[in-house]
Amino acid sequence: MKVLVLAENAQTQRELAAGARTLGDEVIVAKIGGVPETGIADTAYAIELPEGQIPEMAADTVAALVDEVKPDMVIVEPTARLKVIGAAVAAKNDTALVNDVTAFGEGGEAESLYFGGLATIKRQPASAIKFYSCDGAAFANAEASGTDTVVDYAFVAPAHPVRLRERRELTHEGADLGRAAVVVGVGRGFGKEEDLELARELARAVHGEIACSRPLAENEQWLPKSSYLGVSGRMIAPKVYFAVGISGQMQHMIGVHNADTIIAINKDKNAPVFNQADYGLVADLHEALPALAAKLA
Numbered sequence: 001m002k003v004l005v006l007a008e009n010a011q012t013q014r015e016l017a018a019g020a021r022t023l024g025d026e027v028i029v030a031k032i033g034g035v036p037e038t039g040i041a042d043t044a045y046a047i048e049l050p051e052g053q054i055p056e057m058a059a060d061t062v063a064a065l066v067d068e069v070k071p072d073m074v075i076v077e078p079t080a081r082l083k084v085i086g087a088a089v090a091a092k093n094d095t096a097l098v099n100d101v102t103a104f105g106e107g108g109e110a111e112s113l114y115f116g117g118l119a120t121i122k123r124q125p126a127s128a129i130k131f132y133s134c135d136g137a138a139f140a141n142a143e144a145s146g147t148d149t150v151v152d153y154a155f156v157a158p159a160h161p162v163r164l165r166e167r168r169e170l171t172h173e174g175a176d177l178g179r180a181a182v183v184v185g186v187g188r189g190f191g192k193e194e195d196l197e198l199a200r201e202l203a204r205a206v207h208g209e210i211a212c213s214r215p216l217a218e219n220e221q222w223l224p225k226s227s228y229l230g231v232s233g234r235m236i237a238p239k240v241y242f243a244v245g246i247s248g249q250m251q252h253m254i255g256v257h258n259a260d261t262i263i264a265i266n267k268d269k270n271a272p273v274f275n276q277a278d279y280g281l282v283a284d285l286h287e288a289l290p291a292l293a294a295k296l297a
C-alpha cells in the first residue's frame, strides 16, 4: 500500500511519515512551499509556491500529484490549510476527508472522537483513495525511515485562483502548545485584557505556555485563534493544565481531556470545571494567581 503524507511542520511530517510506514509499504511525503524532511520516506516532493500564491492554492497541484503517484491513502496534518487542501483533493476523487483521526485500527479503520468527544467512531471510506487528517500523536512509537531523494514538483495554476491582497504577521504566544508540558488556560473569568498578565506571570513561574477558552480568542480577540482549546480548537495533552476563570464546559474540556493533571481555579464553587479537575481552588483569580506565581517561581 502506498501512503502520501502532507504536513506543514517538520516534526509532524516525520511523525506522520513514521506512522505511514506502519500502514503501508511505500511512503511518499510532499511539502508545499518549502523543502521536505529527508530520510523519512521513499520519495519526497517539494512543491514550489510561486510568489503571491497562498498555500491553499496548491490544491490543484496536490490533486495532480495524487493522479500521478496514485496513493492508496493520503494523510494530511490537521492544520486549517491542509484540511482545506485535503478536502478539495478528496472531493476531486469523489470522496471526503475523514478528519482528526486519533488512531488507525488493525483493519485500517480510522478512529476519531464523536459527539464532541463523548464517544469514538471508526470509519473507513469506501473510495479507492482514502483521505484522512491526523496528528503525529496517533503514531507515538513509530520510527521514520527512507531515502534523501527530493523531487521538485511544479506548481499547477489553480482553476479558481484567489488574489493575495495583504500579508500580516500574527503574534504567537510562546512555543507550540501541543508540545508544552505545562499550559495555563485562561477564560472569561478574566474581566480585563490587562489581567492576562497575571496568568502570564504564573506561566513564567512554571515554565508554561498560555492557552484560552474560545470566547477569549473568537469574541474578545485577546489571544490568537490558534490558542484556544476544545472541540473546535486545539486538543493538547500537557502534563499539567491550569484552568483559570474557565467554567469547564464540555466543548472546552474535551481539548484537555488527555492532560495528566488538571488544576482549576474558579471563584464559583459549583463551576463544572471542578468535576473534571484533579485539584481545585475556589478563589478569585486576582488573588490566587499572584500568590501561586510567587510560591512556584
Ligand SMILES: Cc1cc2nc3c(=O)[nH]c(=O)nc-3n(C[C@H](O)[C@H](O)[C@H](O)COP(=O)(O)OP(=O)(O)OC[C@H]3O[C@@H](n4cnc5c(N)ncnc54)[C@H](O)[C@@H]3O)c2cc1C
Pocket (backbone or CB within 6 Å): 186, 187, 188, 189, 190, 212, 213, 214, 215, 216, 228, 229, 230, 231, 232, 233, 244, 245, 246, 247, 248, 249, 251, 252, 265, 266, 267, 268, 271, 283, 284, 285, 286
Ligand atoms: C458548537 C460549539 C463549539 C464550541 N467549541 C468550543 C471550543 O472549542 N473551545 C471552548 O473553549 N469553547 C467552545 N465553545 C464555547 C463553550 O460552550 C463555552 O461557552 C466556553 O468554553 C466558555 O468559556 P469560559 O469558560 O471562558 O467562560 P464562562 O463559561 O463564562 O466561564 C467563566 C468562569 O470564570 C469564573 N470567574 C469569573 N470571575 C472570576 C474570578 N475573578 N476568579 C476566578 N474565576 C472567575 C466564573 O465563575 C465562570 O465559571 C463552543 C460552543 C459551541 C456551541
